[in-house]
Amino acid sequence: MKNFLPGPTQVREDVLAEFSKPVIGHHTSAFKELLGRINPRLQKLMDTDDPVFTLTCSASAAMEAALTNAGGSRILILANGAFGERWLTAARALDLPADALVVAWGLPLPEFEIGRLLDKTNCDTIVIVHGESSTGMLNPIEPVKSALSHRPDVLFIVDAVATSGGVQLSMNQDKIDVLVGASQKCLGLPPGVVPVGVSQRALARSRSARRKGYAFDFSLWHERWKEKATLATPAIPQLYALDYQLERIEKETLKARWQRHQRMLEITCAWASENGMIPFAPDGYRLPSVSCLRPSDGRQTGKVVQAMEQRGYYIGNGYGKLKNRAIRIGHMGDWSEKELEEMLTVLSEVLTERA
Numbered sequence: 068m069k070n071f072l073p074g075p076t077q078v079r080e081d082v083l084a085e086f087s088k089p090v091i092g093h094h095t096s097a098f099k100e101l102l103g104r105i106n107p108r109l110q111k112l113m114d115t116d117d118p119v120f121t122l123t124c125s126a127s128a129a130m131e132a133a134l135t136n137a138g139g140s141r142i143l144i145l146a147n148g149a150f151g152e153r154w155l156t157a158a159r160a161l162d163l164p165a166d167a168l169v170v171a172w173g174l175p176l177p178e179f180e181i182g183r184l185l186d187k188t189n190c191d192t193i194v195i196v197h198g199e200s201s202t203g204m205l206n207p208i209e210p211v212k213s214a215l216s217h218r219p220d221v222l223f224i225v226d227a228v229a230t231s232g233g234v235q236l237s238m239n240q241d242k243i244d245v246l247v248g249a250s251q252k253c254l255g256l257p258p259g260v261v262p263v264g265v266s267q268r269a270l271a272r273s274r275s276a277r278r279k280g281y282a283f284d285f286s287l288w289h290e291r292w293k294e295k296a297t298l299a300t301p302a303i304p305q306l307y308a309l310d311y312q313l314e315r316i317e318k319e320t321l322k323a324r325w326q327r328h329q330r331m332l333e334i335t336c337a338w339a340s341e342n343g344m345i346p347f348a349p350d351g352y353r354l355p356s357v358s359c360l361r362p363s364d365g366r367q368t369g370k371v372v373q374a375m376e377q378r379g380y381y382i383g384n385g386y387g388k389l390k391n392r393a394i395r396i397g398h399m400g401d402w403s404e405k406e407l408e409e410m411l412t413v414l415s416e417v418l419t420e421r422a
Contacts, residue, residue: 068376068381069406071407072382073395073397074228074252074399075251076255078257079401082255085310085311086308090304093297099294099295101306101310102306104314105309105310106119106121109262109264110264112232112262113236113238113248114238115237115238115239115246115264115266116239118292120262121260121261121297121301123261127153132279133194133224133263134154134194134224135163136279136285136286137272138192139191140189141188142163142192143165143188143193144158144166144167145193146196147170147176147199147204149172149199149202150200151169155169172347173348175206176206181210182218185221192222192224193214193223194225195208195211195225197226197227197229197236198227198356198357200228200229200359201386201387202347202348203353203357203358203359204352204353205230205234205354208225208243211223212242215242222244223241224244224245225243225245229253230356231246231248232253232255233252233328233355234355234356246263249261253356253399254316255401256400270286273285284298325355328399331402332353332356332358334408334411335407336353338411342414343362343363345360346359356397356398357395358396359386359394360393360394361389362418366421368384368385368394370421371394371414374417382410383396
């Protein structure tokens with residue numbers, strides 16, 4: 068099967084082979100050497116001089132860690148899709164004071180409202196989903212960065228689960244305080260590793276946070292990170308694969324990887340216009356790693372997804388309220404333009420057969 072899901076994505080055989088290496092102890096010199104390679108590579112990936120922790124958990128768990136460590140006294144969450152709404156659900160489940168700017172799925176976040184709500188609510192933390200994979204939408208960082216330029220006490224949390232490693236993003240330049248990535252999308256790895264970049268401002272806030280618990284205490288993680296260690300026993304085979312893949316990404320270069328993801332988006336949008344499919348996200352806001360496409364004839368998409376599986380391809384059905392109303396295609400990780408075009412040719416055949 069060829070996996071064009073919006074995550075987890077296809078993983079190369081040579082990457083999977085890293086999981087067969089013998090397990091080593093996390094207090095050994097060999098493990099220290101492993102993290103000694105991983106840590107600076109993740110800093111380069113996120114463009115930061117600050118620590119990047121390798122949490123071996125789900126991205127949702129890392130999301131909660133970001134909120135409990137860096138959430139401050141009140142959080143403003145920007146939501147225009149399922150995963151923005153998930154941040155809000157998580158904050159409320161943790162009983163953290165939170166406000167939200169919620170707009171319809173697929174609509175750009177109104178820039179003027181961001182600053183207005185920050186002032187109205189006195190929030191000292193703001194959260195945005197950079198790549199909203201439920202709708203195939205890229206939410207620009209610049210409007211939030213601009214709003215925070217004269218609000219120095221507000222910390223900036225970015226969900227880069229669907230963009231880290233595939234879309235240009237810089238902790239340094241974009242003034243990001245916590246950046247939550249993920250292994251299973253643009254990095255082209257199995258799920259289970261979540262790189263989390265944490266600024267000095269976020270670390271300072273973590274030291275006085277009261278609801279962070281132990282396992283995801285950023286201040287404790289920082290002490291261990293400085294020693295090329297982890298706070299608890301990690302998923303060591305996952306880290307072998309991460310180390311190997313980060314070296315591959317360095318050889319490709321991040322710029323080339325970003326450009327390849329952008330070209331795959333353009334190929335998918337061009338195909339969609341020729342095959343009666345409409346991108347859910349507006350032009351100028353489309354996500355280079357995931358496309359969400361609606362059939363112009365309103366057909367149900369569940370059977371299209373099933374037919375593609377019978378042809379040897381996994382693609383995604385619509386997510387949440389878009390289930391059976393859209394398809395989602397993950398053009399991310401290590402897929403090439405040629406391989407994407409081959410899949411789209413088969414998808415064209417399926418759509419024609421089911422017209």
